[in-house]
Amino acid sequence: MIDAISFGNNKLRYLDQRFLPLQENYVETADYLQAIEAIKTLAVRGAPLIGVAAGYTVVLAVQCFDGEKDSFKAYFDKIIAEVEASRPTAVNLFFATAKMNEVVAKRFAESSMAELKEHILNEAICIHNEEIANCENMARHGVALIQKDLGHILEKRKLNVLTHCNTGTLATGGLGTALGVIKQAYKDGLIEKVYTSESRPLLQGLRLTAWELEKEGIPFFSHADSSSGILMQRGMVDFGIVGADRIAANGDTANKIGTFNHAVLCHEHGLPFYIAAPISTVDITIPDGTYIPIEERNADELRAIHGTKVATDTTPVVNFAFDMTPAKYINGIITDKAALTGDYVKALKEVVPAAAASDKGLSSVC
Known part of the structure; x- marks a missing residue:
């Protein structure tokens, strides 16, 4: 199967669709702003894939947070707003950010920052697996x-x-x-x-x-x-x-x-x-x-x-x-x-x- 998007070693890998079919360019990044730009510029596109990419983009942003737990929620809200501003029509993007908000709301009080980051990553993987099953x-x-x-x-x-x-x-x-x-x-x-x-x-x-x-x-x-x-x-x-x-x-x-x-x-x-x-x-x-x-x-x-x-x-x-x-x-x-x-x-x-x-x-x- 075509590898349109994947996540591993704390990096997002995606096929830049702007150059198809003449070039098959894969991009690997740990920068959440680059991932947002990929959604904005249609390097990554299609409503379900945008939802998957949005989930992983939040993960990238959360992974680079190194502040105190007390300041995380303000940072997280800012990231969610940036991701949601990337494409206004595809509701899957907002579905993905809503799932991320839900994870933080449920897990924040009981989790360390390391645990919270892991919960957010697992939810992004879950969104991706869900789309694969939905297609079938x-x-x-x-x-x-x-x-x-x-x-x-x-x-x-x-x-x-x-x-x-x-x-x-x-x-x-x-x-x-x-x-x-x-x-x-x-x-x-x-x-x-x-x-x-x-x-x-x-x-x-x-x-x-x-x-x-x-x-x-x-x-x-x-x-x-x-x-x-x-x-x-x-x-x-x-x-x-x-x-x-x-x-x-x-x-x-x-x-x-x-x-x-x-x-x-x-x-x-x-x-x-x-x-x-x-x-x-x-x-x-x-x-x-x-x-x-x-x-x-x-x-x-x-x-x-x-x-x-x-x-x-x-x-x-x-x-x-x-x-x-x-x-x-x-x-x-x-x-x-x-x-x-x-x-x-x-x-x-x-x-x-x-x-x-x-x-x-x-x-x-x-």
């Missing part, structure tokens, strides 16, 4: 849903699927969310080929998903974001599946910019459109998608492609990193707990509180 569960539930909804086509032939951005190992540290479902479905003989849209402006679909699919030996075509409509018109796509950076309580979903377009086109052509994301991506404190904070990134990301300018510095740019897909365009949400279809909004409200009430919050393996 999503793949299983997703394959079952595909077989149920598209069985009438599978009786005649294999399926062609459209996906957007990157939702594989590079986004999760495990098998993947939407791409994990695709990988498992291909392994099970359900998928003929994958259409991966380029995902402008940072080309995660063209650079990253294509790279993963090639590594896995899965047949695919990359295509311009704006061409998904003609693919559907010509019967070249049977369904769409993407990931999510945040899901509101009503099922509205924020994902990589361009997702909304694909969802509407699938709806227009009568094709199922699915979201695959762990329960930790659901934010039940947000009633609907209009409340999801949408990150607007540097204009130069649009003015240039991999460092090559394609517009003048004075060209006015709107560069939203995400868009919001209303629940009415989503046929089902595939989570690590279950594949939710039909009145999945009601099911979502039932599954999330049940998960939150478990012994370890949303954790399924710790």
